[in-house]
Amino acid sequence: MKKQGKYLLMLSLFVCLFFLSCKQTDKLYVAVSPDYAPYEFVNLNESGQDQYVGADIDFAHYLAQQMEKELVIEAMGFTEALASVQNGRVDLAISGFTYSSDRAKNYEMSQSYYDDGDGDQVVIVLKENQDKYSTFEALNKKEVRIGVQDGSVQADYANEQLPDATKEKIATINDGILWLKEKKIDAMAIASNAAEVVMTTNPEIVICDEKFDVTGKTGLFALAKKGDKELIAEVNAIIDEVKEQGLYETWLTQAQELYVQLGEAAVEGIVDDAPFIVRIWKMFVNHFGDFMKGLGITLALSLLGVLFAAVFGTLLCLMNISKVRLLRWISTAYIEIIRGIPLLLQLTVIFLLMPKGMSKFITCVIALVINSSAYQAEIFRSGIQSVDQGQMEAARSLGLSYPKAMFKVILPQAIKNTLPSLANEFVSLIKETSLSSTFYVGDLMTVKSIITSTTYDSLTPYVIIAIIYFIITFSLSKLIRWWEKKGATA
Known part of the structure; x- marks a missing residue:
């Protein structure tokens, strides 16, 4: 009993030290959504924190430098970035981000760190429709589909100034560009600088003549938790x-030039009118290292998830078949709730609940363990029930206690019976890891998002990743x- 208490104390101490280590005040944690060039995007030629580039990233580096802190970039989706700063998961x-009354x-909100004038929020359309949608009067019709990023200020402007148009919510700017090119939407609301970068690699896209009225609401702002x-x-x-040194303008120019270079390199050797199979092969060759790195992270997430979930699932299973009613109730409630x-909701909530500085990879593993353990508990329960009841009776008659009989006789047979099901759970978990791409953990789907952000080609990387998953x-x-x-x- 003393030995068990000692181990429990050591485990508690380790957990406390781990969470305390996450709360380091000498670091500046900044959330970004790296799909919005030239402000923030990903350079696949770099790794770790260095892969995040753009004018906003340079600004964040400057902030950390002046504060004498180490910058930690937390890449995630646009709405997740807003949520993470609201609950204190990051500092900024x-x-x-532009101004809106809801955000204020x-x-x-900081003061504006960059302001490019009153025409910085625009609508883009295909060049072939430029005359058709040159004015807001033409755009403000129910049959016109306008893409807006969920939670963005562009969505607010579109709702206010184009109330009759049909709004199509998009997850990322890259998705909106693809939808526009594929004619799934007729137009898209976007910042002018981002639109100009898009047009450098997509000449078939143009800016409408009429722009959103953003008088008094222009500029880009940093966000912190309310009260900070x-x-x-x-x-x-x-x-x-x-502002005094004109630094942001320099960073913006450099980011625009880098983005164009990355876009040209990403499509090197890929001809627009080449057969689709050729495009797939060329992209796979160009980004072979990136795809393999993403595959490695996907497999690591899956393997760690299924192994730790097996341990936790076994514990839940034993609680479920226990004679103690409270343990059975806790196990059943956990399994049914999870x-x-x-899984995406679980992943998001767990990410937001984790302390500042917690590795996103570890956070995703924890989420996968919590989710998979509920399913594995039922697998183990079925495995135990498949063992002949006489095995337990025979073990007890030989003088073994119930716990010893369970661990030495029943569980080994149950595990053997459930191995195929556990292997299938591992296969399922490989596919479920794709949801972790919301937080740019580096898995296969994250690689797809990054490639799409520079090539504006979604279908080709999707097909490549689908083939990898299938194999x-x-x-x-x-x-x-x-x-x-x-x-x-x-």
Whole structure:
């Protein structure tokens, strides 16, 4: 008993030290959504924190330097960036945020660190429709579909100034560009600088003649948690220096040039009118290292998730078949709740609940363990029930206690019976890891998002990743069936 207490104390101490280590005050945590060139995007030629580039990233580096802190970029989706700063998961959110009354109400907003004038929010259309949609009068019709990023200020402007048009919500700017090119939408609301960068690699896209009226609402702002006035005051003092020296304009020019270079390199050797199979092969060759790195992270997430979930799932299973009613109730409630909530929702909530500085990779593993353990608990329960009841009776008659009989006689047989099901759970988990791309953890789907952001080609990387997923899961499934047949004949 003393030994168990000692281990429990050591475990508690380790957990406390781990969470305390995450809360480091000498670091500046900044949330960005790196799909909004030239403000923030990803350079696949770099790795780690260096892969995040753009004018806003340079601004964040300057802030950290002046504050004498180490910058930690937390890449995630646009809405997740807003949520993470609101609950204190990060210190600041810097992702091309413009002014809105709702943001001013729910966040501490810095002064504008960059203002490019009253025409900085525009609508883009295909060049072939330029005359058709040259005015807001032509755009403001129910049959006109306008793409707006969910939670963005462009969505607010579109709702206010184009109330009759049909709004199509998009997850990222890149998705909106693709929808526009594929004619799934007729127009898209976007910042003018971002539109100009888009047009450098997409000559078939143009800016409408009429622009949104944003008088008094222009500029880009950093966001902090409501009430964190001291941090915003420090940020505002540094912004004064940035404006005085004209630094942001320099960063923006450099970012635009880098983005164009990356776009040209990403499509090197890929001819627009080349057969689709050729485009697939060329893109795969150009980004082979990126795809393999993404595959490695996908497999690592899946393997760690299924292994730790097996341990936790076994514990839940034993609680479920326990004679103690409270343990059975806790296990049943956990299993039913987790299986009844979508994995993406679990992943998002767990990410927001984790302390500042927690590795996104570890956070995703924890989410996968929590989710998979509920399913594995039921797998183990079925495995235990498949063992003949006489095995337990025989073990007890030989003098073994219930716990010893369970661990030495029943569980080994149950695990053997459930191995094929556990292997199938691993295959399922490989596909479920794709949801972690919301937080740019580096898996295959993250690689797809990054490639799309520079090439504006979504279909080709989707096909490549689908083929990779199929090869891995199909091979594992065949291996599992061979294993089952071998076990049946043994």
